Amino acid sequence: xxxxxxxxxxxxxxxxxxxxxxxxxxxxxxxxxxxxxxxxxxxxxxxxxxxxxxxxxxxxxxxxxxxxxxxxxxxxxxxxxxxxxxxxxxxxxxxxxxxxxxxxxxxxxxxxxxxxxxxxxxxxxxxxxxxxxxxxxxxxxxxxxxxxxxxxxxxxxxxxxxxxxxxxxxxxxxxxxxxxxxxxxxxxxxxxxxxxxxxxxxxxxxxxxxxxxxxxxxxxx
Amino acid sequence: xxxxxxxxxxxxxxxxxxxxxxxxxxxxxxxxxxxxxxxxxxxxxxxxxxxxxxxxxxxxxxxxxxxxxxxxxxxxxxxxxxxxxxxxxxxxxxxxxxxxxxxxxxxxxxxxxxxxxxxxxxxxxxxxxxxxxxxxxxxxxxxxxxxxxxxxxxxxxxxxxxxxxxxxxxxxxxxxxxxxxxxxxxxxxxxxxxxxxxxxxxxxxxxxxxxxxxxxxxxxxxxxxxxxxxxxxxxxxxxxxxxxxxxxxxxxxxxxxxxxxxxxxxxxxxxxxxxxxxxxxxxxxxxxxxxxxxxxxxxxxxxxxxxxxxxxxxxxxxxxxx
Numbered sequence: 001x002x003x004x005x006x007x008x009x010x011x012x013x014x015x016x017x018x019x020x021x022x023x024x025x026x027x028x029x030x031x032x033x034x035x036x037x038x039x040x041x042x043x044x045x046x047x048x049x050x051x052x053x054x055x056x057x058x059x060x061x062x063x064x065x066x067x068x069x070x071x072x073x074x075x076x077x078x079x080x081x082x083x084x085x086x087x088x089x090x091x092x093x094x095x096x097x098x099x100x101x102x103x104x105x106x107x108x109x110x111x112x113x114x115x116x117x118x119x120x121x122x123x124x125x126x127x128x129x130x131x132x133x134x135x136x137x138x139x140x141x142x143x144x145x146x147x148x149x150x151x152x153x154x155x156x157x158x159x160x161x162x163x164x165x166x167x168x169x170x171x172x173x174x175x176x177x178x179x180x181x182x183x184x185x186x187x188x189x190x191x192x193x194x195x196x197x198x199x200x201x202x203x204x205x206x207x208x209x210x211x212x213x214x215x216x217x218x219x220x221x
Numbered sequence: 222x223x224x225x226x227x228x229x230x231x232x233x234x235x236x237x238x239x240x241x242x243x244x245x246x247x248x249x250x251x252x253x254x255x256x257x258x259x260x261x262x263x264x265x266x267x268x269x270x271x272x273x274x275x276x277x278x279x280x281x282x283x284x285x286x287x288x289x290x291x292x293x294x295x296x297x298x299x300x301x302x303x304x305x306x307x308x309x310x311x312x313x314x315x316x317x318x319x320x321x322x323x324x325x326x327x328x329x330x331x332x333x334x335x336x337x338x339x340x341x342x343x344x345x346x347x348x349x350x351x352x353x354x355x356x357x358x359x360x361x362x363x364x365x366x367x368x369x370x371x372x373x374x375x376x377x378x379x380x381x382x383x384x385x386x387x388x389x390x391x392x393x394x395x396x397x398x399x400x401x402x403x404x405x406x407x408x409x410x411x412x413x414x415x416x417x418x419x420x421x422x423x424x425x426x427x428x429x430x431x432x433x434x435x436x437x438x439x440x441x442x443x444x445x446x447x448x449x450x451x452x453x454x455x456x457x458x459x460x461x462x463x464x465x466x467x468x469x470x471x472x473x474x475x476x477x478x479x480x481x482x483x484x485x486x487x488x489x490x491x492x493x494x495x496x497x498x499x500x501x502x503x504x505x506x507x508x509x510x511x512x513x514x515x516x517x518x519x520x521x522x523x524x525x526x527x528x529x530x531x532x533x534x535x536x537x538x539x540x541x542x543x
Contacts, residue, residue, distance in 0.1 A: 126296035129256055129367075130310045130357075131285035140309065144300040220341040221299045 007191045013179065017199055019093045020175035023165040024203070027100040028158050034105040035157070036150065038064060039112025040138065046113075050134050064106040072103050072164050076171050096173035100164050108157040115149025116142055148219035155211025159204050166200065176200050224250040225261075225421045232414075234269075237391050237398045239408040239429070241444060242418035248401040251418065252369050255399060256288045257281060269364055286314060289358030293370035295350040297342040303353050304329070304338040310360040328356040332386060348379035355386065359394075366390070368400035372407055384410045405444050409433075417441050465498060467516035469540040470526065473509060474533060483532045484511065490525055493517035512539070 038060060044050050045057040070078070079099045080090050087095050119142055127141050143150070166177030176196040184193030225247045232238045242248045253259040255266060257273055266273045273284060297306050304325050311321045329338060332352040342350055351371060358366055368387070372380040388411045391398050402408065408415050408429060415433075416426035417440060424438045436442045474480035488495050494516040500509055515522050529536050 120294075120296065122292060122294055122296040123298055125258060126290070126292060127309070129258060129285060129288070129290040130313060130361075131282040132313055133282065136313060140312065141298065145298060147300060218300070221343055 004191055005195075007189055008195055009183070009192075012183070013192070013195060013199075016174060016176050016179040016196070019173070020162070020165050020177070020200070020203070023093050023096055023100060023168065023173065023175055024158065024162055027097050027104065027161060027165070028154075030097070030101045031104040031108050031157060031161065032154060034101065035108030035154075036112050036143075038105060038109035039116060040142070042109060042113040043116040043142075044138075050137065064109050067102055067106045068110070070103075072099070072167055073170065075099050075103050076168060080171075091172040093174045096165065096168035096171065096175075100161060100168060103164055104157055104161045107160065108153060111153030111157065112146075112150060115146040115153060118149060119145045148215050148221070151211065151215040151218055155208060155215065158207050158211070162200060162204060162207070223421060225254070228264075228418075228421075228423055230416060230423065230426070232397060232399060234397055235391070235395045236413040237388070237400070237411050239412035239415040240399070240401045240418055241403065241405070241408055241415060242401075243403060243440075246418045247421040248403075248418055249369060252367050252399065252401045255365070255367055256285050256290060286310065286361045287363050288365050288367065289361075289363035290367040290369065291351065291354040291358050291371045293373045295342070295347075295354045295374075297350060297353055297357075299342055302339045302341055303334060303345070306342070306353050307356045307360055310357060314361060324360065328360060331359070331390075332356045346379070347375050348382060351375065351379075351383050352386065355383075355390070359390070359396075363396070365397045365399060368398060368402075370402060371400065373402065373404070377406075380404075380407070381410070387411060417444070465514045465540075467494070467514045468519075468522050468538065469498070469512060469514050471510040471512055471537040471539050472529065473511070473535045476533065479533055480511075483529055483534050484513075487513070487515075487525060487529065490521075492521040493525060510537075 169177030
């Protein structure tokens with residue numbers, strides 16, 4: 001009944017899964033911090049923000065917009081020189097990280113900015129009335145109050161990011177995208193393509209489930 | 222655009238000072254200027270001998286810690302429990318953890334929220350949320366408490382309990398309270414002095430008694446009028462009836478036109494002193510009763526009641542003259 005599964009080279013399938021998880025985890029962590037930082041900067045320097053500054057806002061906003069609009073497959077190629085400088089090579093799972101992060105962080109930054117905007121202005125005013133510094137307001141009001149949005153935004157971003165790790169297979173990043181394309185599509189072994197897809201789906205479902213769970217836990221509204 | 226102009230107020234230590242006005246009168250701007258959440262274009266704000274308008278940003282933050290503020294929509298942090306919300310202002314000062322916890326427990330007792338320490342704001346009623354707001358505002362032992370429409374989002378019963386709490390705090394701590402409102406009942410219930418704000422100007426101010434027993438400005442008369450039920454009916458409380466002198470009767474009629482006619486005749490009766498106290502509603506809100514107090518000779522009162530009944534007005538004697 002399961003003879004068709006014998007067409008699959010399981011050790012290399014698990015290796016690819018590991019590479020996908022590695023790329024997702026590392027780029028997820030960087031995307032989170034970079035996205036929160038950029039999102040905060042966007043929120044704080046925007047009109048009416050605590051550190052209103054048109055020049056910085058416009059600069060970050062255009063950076064975010066540009067990198068959010070470039071199709072990922074083109075972004076990878078554009079960033080090859082940068083990747084070589086940072087990672088030292090343009091092949092392998094680590095080499096895919098810069099472009100994955102630079103592709104996902106601006107997207108997450110916008111979600112962070114939207115989440116921060118949803119924080120009740122009255123609460124910020126109350127903190128100011130109590131004599132809070134801007135630093136206090138960021139750490140004790142804005143980020144904790146926006147946590148449910150940061151969490152649900154991160155879930156969406158991680159899932160988009162997995163899609164990008166698969167695409168990064170084109171530049172020899174390894175992972176499930178590479179195995180599905182090289183071993184599956186090009187060697188005409190549909191079973192491998194199928195199994196790689198199933199594994200990606202399982203990863204996506206787990207992330208969605210865990211993300212929803214965390215969002216519910218931190219949402220006290 | 223000028224939101225406020227020529228506003229000059231001197232608020233005494235330990236008093237409850239009310240500022241009343243319609244929305245758009247500039248009340249919110251005025252109360253926000255007291256702690257400089259709104260910066261005035263000119264003029265000074267002095268609290269306890271310190272001119273806030275001359276302070277730099279750091280000094281102003283320090284000073285704000287001794288000015289408590291509560292809000293119409295409570296402005297609590299959703300992500301924090303009751304105790305953590307009250308802890309917020311204490312975290313801004315360098316208070317030791319143990320002292321902080323003691324202070325939180327004390328504040329929770331003071332506002333009557335025992336047992337709710339670890340509840341989140343979303344699990345509380347409006348009145349409870351405002352109690353958290355009050356505890357938070359009092360945490361750093363402020364000199365002044367600013368109340369920005371603090372009861373406007375609450376139902377009348379809860380409003381009453383919050384006003385009672387504020388009044389108690391004013392008495393026990395000797396805390397100066399400045400409040401803004403559009404509700405006469407709030408002014409009547411807890412204020413010592415009142416200022417009436419209209420179009421960004423103070424049009425009348427003085428003790429609550431003097432301003433409202435003899436209102437000079439049309440707007441003040443409107444607020445007083447509203448309170449006695451001329452335009453917006455207010456519900457009569459049992460305590461009001463008990464404390465009213467004379468006979469209290471409750472009137473209702475099927476036909477409004479006849480009723481108005483009879484009522485105005487009663488009010489015009491020169492043998493009697495007649496006062497409309499307000500409206501009361503029956504169990505089904507359809508039946509509306511006008512509550513009237515009558516003072517005069519018992520013979521004249523009986524006659525007047527008989528006349529009303531003959532005109533088709535239902536008369537119930539709520540309280541006999543004693």
